[in-house]
Amino acid sequence: MYNWDLQNAIAAFVDSLRPTGDLQHELYTNGLYAFVDLQSHLLTLLGYPPVP
Structure with a gap:
């Protein structure tokens, strides 16, 4: 019923990825911050008031 080979491949x-976990976390947070900052600037340009 279970595909143990697939489960073992996913676990491997x-x-x-564990040794680069800190780098991946930093890349994710930087990308997320850049996206939110861009959207904030876009909405401000469209006339929405900035949120404090």
Whole structure:
């Protein structure tokens, strides 16, 4: 009923990402901040008031 090979492959993939976890977290947060900042500027340009 279970595909143990697939589960083991997923676990191995996740384990291979652990050493770069801090870098991935920083890239994610920087990307998210840049996206939100861009959207904030866009909405301000469209006439919406900035949120404090």
